[in-house]
Amino acid sequence: MKKLGLIDKIIFIFNSLLGTALLLSYLLAFIPPKSFPLLSVLSLGVPVLILVNLGFMVYWIIRLKRQFLLSFIVLLIGYNYVSSLYQFSSNTQTSEKEISIMSYNVRMFNTYDWTDEENIPERITDFIKEKDPDILLTQEHTVDETNLKEIYPFHFVHRKGRNSEFGSAIFSKFPIVEQYSVDFPHNGNNNAIYTDIVVKTDTLRIYNVHFQSLNVKPEIDNLRKEDSKKLLGRIGQGFGMQQEQAEMMMKKVRESSRKTIIAGDFNNTAFSYIYEFINDERFKDAFLESGEGFGQTFKLNYFPLRIDFMLFDAGIQINSFERFKNEYSDHYPVMTRFKI
Template sequence: MKNLGLIDKIVFIFNSLAATALLLSYLLAFIPPKSFPLLSVLSLGVPVLILINLVFMVYWIIRFKRQFLLSLIILLVGYNYATNLYQFTGDTQTSEEELSIMSYNVRLYNSYGWTDEKNIPEKITKFVKEKNPDILLTQEHTVDEIGINALYPYKFVHKKGRNSEFGMAIFSKYPIIGQSSIDFPHNGNNNSIYTDVVVRKDTLRIFNVHFQSLNIKPEIDELRKADSKKLLGRIGQGFSLQQEQAEMMMKKVNETPYKTIIAGDFNNTAFSYVYAMVNKEDRFTDAFLHSGEGFGQTFKLNYFPLRIDFIWVDNKIQINDYKRFKNEFSDHYPILTKIKI
């Protein structure tokens, strides 16, 4: 640093802090949130830290300074994290016999009027009918919603608790021969359900998951008004609950005798502990990483393209395509993958 001017020295100090924070955040995917709930919050900032380090690297390159190596090395160490953030091209193909699977958090079909847009249930039903997925997984599903229900001959619609107004659902064009709910032991409607679906001569187990919400409002003004200590504490507690829920689900996944697909609203990013837990044994492929493009944003956050909805496909199954549909009927965007059967 002795060859740097005062301003460059100050810039390099901030660069070092950003690089250290990014390196630490890489490790958080392997540290149980229950151990360090508040520290795990840093994983939400990985996308921002990656972009900040890219900016620092470009700054030093323009200045012809070897300090660019700091951010470059940190980014190379976390190369897989960068690919989780953005995909330049997707690997797509077609097969004569394909199965399409869609996951969609429908936000109660606007039952509480979160948007002024009219006829949301009808618009969601029309959208699903147009895309025509063979299997549809919905989270925050209003159990008496008849529009979607009428599109599929086979279904498993489950609400957690007698007084619940909503739950989760799996709809299928193919026969469902088994179904169950894991029922997370926490207050609220977050849960995981699964069905065994017979597709031609094969049986697939389909998990629909909705992990604990972190209760982060997408509006930047709401974040500014929030008490930072309470917000961080709530997020940390949410991460701890997500860990427990993921452990329960993965126990059932690991007992499954069939090829398996896991999809739904994780309420967390691809840099989180629960994301890493799903693929701890390299059994699954994130369909976005295989066939997606761009940031793959699935949640309407005003200040960053957040991807918190996922479709994990058993490695024994070929992924043909992945798409994200940017409509305005919920605070989540629906995602769809096509697989070869």
């Protein structure tokens, strides 16, 4: 510090504060949101803290200052978090008899005209036909908006109650022998459904999950207008509800020894308690196995946010992972090819 100029000293003070903040944020994934709702909100800032500390590290390296070690050590300690944010190269392979599965939050097929684009249901259907996944999971699915049932001979479309505006659906080219819905007790349309799908001699259990929304609008102008205390309180409350929902679903998951895939809209990041709770030693994240780049799945104008996940039982071979950047919803669809 003695050899630093005044400006560099100020920069290093901020570097120290933000490095400490990142170090402490690593612990948030292990703290239940219901215990400290407002504290859990900080997990949303982990990606920003990672990028800021990377910026500090590069700055000090260019300046040939040993102060780069601060951010370097903090980032090294959280290597798994850094790798969750960005994948430098995809690890893809192909194999015979591989199966493809797609997850897509279709935003009610534009029922409320969130976009001026026309024929959204038809465009989504044409996109799905083009990519031709063997298994398709949709969230915010409104009934009878497409002819997907004509494409897939087996399907389970479920809304939580008569008054639900939308629900979740699983479409399959393979026979469905069992179906079930974990209806969360909270008001709203969120739930987790699963189907047992027979693929030749194997039976896969496929979960399609849609956790509680945090109701954060992607436009930055809307965030500026909103009262910060109310916003933080709502997000903290949402995290607490997500914890209850994840616990309900995982209780059901652990009752079965079938090879299992959990996919859908988590409405949370890979740095959260929810993700850590679900993605235990039994599962592996398809993006981390075969993805590339930031893997952004939600249209946030100012940050590449990944909140849609595909988690596979360790006994399943992941061949490839793709994210498709189309404009038909506020989410981007993701697809994984795998082999049992």
